[in-house]
Amino acid sequence: MNRRQFLQAGAGLALASALPGRAAQASAQVVIIGGGVGGATAAKYLKLANPALKVTIIETNRTYIRPYGSSEVLTGHARMEDLTVSYDALHHRYGVDFLFDTVTGFDPDKKQVRTAGRQSLAYDKLIVSPGIRLDYAAIPGYSQAIADTRIPSGWIPGPQTALLARQLQAMKPGGTFVIVAPPTPYRCPPGPYERAALVTEWMRRHNPTGKVLILDPKDNFVTDATMQLGWHRLYGYDIPADFMQDMPAGVQNTGRPAPIAWVRAKDGGTTRGIDARSLTVHTEGGPVQADVLNVIPPMRAGKLAFDLGLTNETGWCPVERRTFESSVHADVYVIGDASIADAMPKSGFSANTQAKVTAQAIVDTLAGRAPAEPVWGNTCYALAGSDYGLFVADVFRLKGGKITQVSGKRYLPLDASPTQIRLGAVYQQAWLKTFTEDCFA
Amino acid sequence: MKSKPFPGLSTAPSFPRGRESGLLWAPAHAGATVLLVAGLLFAQSAFAMPTASRTTSLGPAELRATLASMPKGDAARGAILHRSHMCASCHGDDGVAPTGNWASLAGQKAAYTYKSLLDYQTGRRLEHGRANLMRVAVQVLSRQDMADLATYLADLPAVAAPVPESSPQTAKAAELLVRRGDPTRLMTPCASCHGARGQGGVNATPALAGQTVGAFTRAMLDYREGRRVSDAHEGMRQFSRRLSLEEIDALAIHYARLGKRREGAQP
Amino acid sequence: MGALMKPMIGAVLIAVAVAWLTPAQAAGQPSGSAMAHTCAGCHGTQGRLGTVEFVPLAGLPEREFLKAMGDFRSGKRAATLMGHVARGFSDDELKAMARYFATMK
The missing domain is CATH 1.10.760.10 (Cytochrome c-like domain)
Incomplete structure (x- = not known):
C-alpha cells in the first residue's frame, strides 16, 4: 500500500462513534501507534498524569523485543528471551488498552486511524512512535531478503540477531567478523562499536585468532575516544594519531596487529556495495573479504511515518520542538528515533524522555493550559568489554527553537580510574533493568 | 605544576606511565601471566554476577x-x-x-x-x-x-544520622532490646555484642552507632529474609527473625541517634 | 600550606565557573516533576526503586538531595556520570527537583 492508498483507506472510515470525548477532557482519547520505548513510556506517563484519559496503544507484536543491550545476545551474555518485554504491567497496572493490529488507514481531518483488523479508532491526540526503518536497498547488493538469510544487520532485534549469533559461533578459526557501520543519523550511536568490542572479547576466548573489522562511512562516532581507549587497553588496539593527543599519559601504541580494527571514511572505509554470495564488501579502499558479515545499513524513520505522511525530504519527521507535535498534521505527535530532535541522539533514553515531555504537553493542552517548559535527558551506557563501562550523559533544553545540550561534557573522562570504569559496567547492566521498568512497568 | 598523584601506592588509582598496558587492562597478546589475569577479570565481570544462593x-x-x-x-x-x-x-x-x-x-x-x-x-x-x-x-x-x-x-568519629519522627514508646522498646534483650524469645541484649553505646565488639562484630536508618534496616531485612548470610556465628540471621518489623525500625532509630552530633544537623 | 591552598583555590574557581555556566532560570524553568522524570530511567519512576545499584530518590530529604547534587556538580563528590548530569541544572532547579522527590513516598 502506498501513501495515497493509505490515506484513502483512512478517509473511507465510517464515523460510527461520533468521536466521543473530543469535548470532555476527562474522557479524552489518546491513541498511540507503536509500543516501543517511546510509545510505551508515553502511555504510562499519560496515565500517571491523568488516569481518566483513555489511552490505547496500537502495536503489531504481542511482546516487545528491546534493542538496547541486544548485542549481548551475540556473545551469549543474554538470551533472546532476556530481550523480550511484556505489556502486561502497562495494561494491568496503568490501565493502558492495547490493540494488537497493524495500522492501515489514517484520516488526519476526521482524526481517525484504521487497522488491518477493520477497527477504527478516533483520537483527540495521536502519538506516533514508529522507530526506524533499515534502508537495506541503499547499499548495492544488499536487501532485506539477504539480511534475513545470509548477511544479518541485527539492528532491529529479532531473528536476524539470532542468525548473527549463530554465524559468529560457527565462524572458522581465525576468521574475520566484518561490521559495516551506518552513516549518521542512526539509532544508538555507540552501538556498532560496542558490538565490535563485545565480539572481540568473545573471540579472545572462543576464537583467539579471529578478528573484528569495522568498515565505516564516518571518521568519528559518539564516544569514539573513550571507546578506542578501551579497545587499546583490552585488546591492544593502536589508537590513530589524531586521537592520540587527548589520551592520558602512558598510552602507547605497540605497532603490533590487534584483533580489532576500525577503517574510517578517510582510510577508504566507506562501503560502495556488497557481494552477498562471496561475502565481499566493496569499499572505497578496495574489496574486503568477510567470514561473517554484519551490515548495519542507513536508516530512516519507521515505515509508518512515511505511510502517515509525517516525514520530510530527510526521511525523518519534522516536529515542533516544545511538544513534538508534527509539523505536518495537527494533534499528531512524533516521538523517538523517527523525529528530528536536533542535538538529541536517536537512543532509547531520548525516546523515553521525549515521551514524558510530550505526554505532559498533551495533558496540559487537553486541560487548556499552555505546554510547560520542556527538559530532556539522555544517558547511554556502552561497553568496551564486560568490565569496561563508558557512557554519554546529556541534559537538553529548548534554546532559540532548537533542542540544545546544556550540560557540557558528555563522556567518561579519558583519565577515569579503573574503579569508575568497572562501576560503569555494573551500572550498564543495572540500567538495562531500571530503564526497561521505567518504560514498561 | 606536574605531580605524581598518589606516590608510593601499590594500587595506583590512575594509569601511570609504563603501567598503562599492565595487569589491569591487559591486551590479548601481552603474555601468559596477563592472559591469566584477564581470564580472572572476565570471570568476575559484571555479566558474571553469581547468584546469592551460591x-x-x-x-x-x-x-x-x-x-x-x-x-x-x-x-x-x-x-x-x-x-x-x-x-x-x-x-x-x-x-x-x-x-x-x-x-x-x-x-x-x-x-x-x-x-x-x-x-x-x-x-x-x-x-x-x-x-x-x-x-x-x-x-x-x-x-x-x-x-x-x-x-x-x-x-574517624561516628556521627549521629538523621532519623524519622518516632514516639517515646518506640525509643523505650528499642532501649529495652538493647539493654535487656528478651529472654522469652531467647534474645540476648544487642549491647552484649555490639556494645552499650553501639561501639562494636570482638570477632568483627560491627559498631552500629550513627549507622544510617536505610543501611541498618536493609541489613536486618537481608538477614531476616535470608539474602545475607555473612554473619559467621549466624547470630544476626537468628535474631533478625525474632524481631518484628516495628522493632527493627525502632532499633534503626536508636542506633542512628548515637554518635557525635554534627553542627547544623537536624535532631 | 601552599600545597593545601592550591586545590582549594581550584575548587572555588570551579564553583564560580559552575555557577556561571549553569543555565539561567526564572522565566522558563521546567517543573520539578518534568526535571525529575529525566532521572527515572535509572532512579525509577517517581524515584521509586527496589534494591538495585542505583539510589532510590523517592522520599529523600531535600537537603540530602541538594547536598549530593551540589557536590556532584562541583566535582567535590566523585561519580561516574552524575557530575555531567548535575551540571545541566541550576540551583533553583535542583531545589524544585528536591521538593518533588521529598514528597514522593
Missing part, C-alpha cells in the same frame, strides 16, 4: 584465621585509598554517608570493615545489586589496602 558465609574458624592474618593497617594510606577508589563518593569524605541510602563507616570496627571488604571481593556478600556494586568496587584492592582502609575508617 554464597556462603565465612565460618567461625575461617573468620578467626582471617582476622589473625589481617595486615597492620596504615590510616594515612587508607585516607588516600578512601578517595581514590571512590569509597568517599557514597560513604562520605569523613566516612559519614551523605544520604541515608548508604552505610556510614566512620568509627566502624577495623576487623568488621576488613572482613566485609573481603566478603565483597570474594562474592560471599552478594545479597543484591548494591552488594554487587561493592563486589566490583573492591575488585582491585589488596589485603593491605583493605586493612589500611579499615584502620582509617575506625579512627
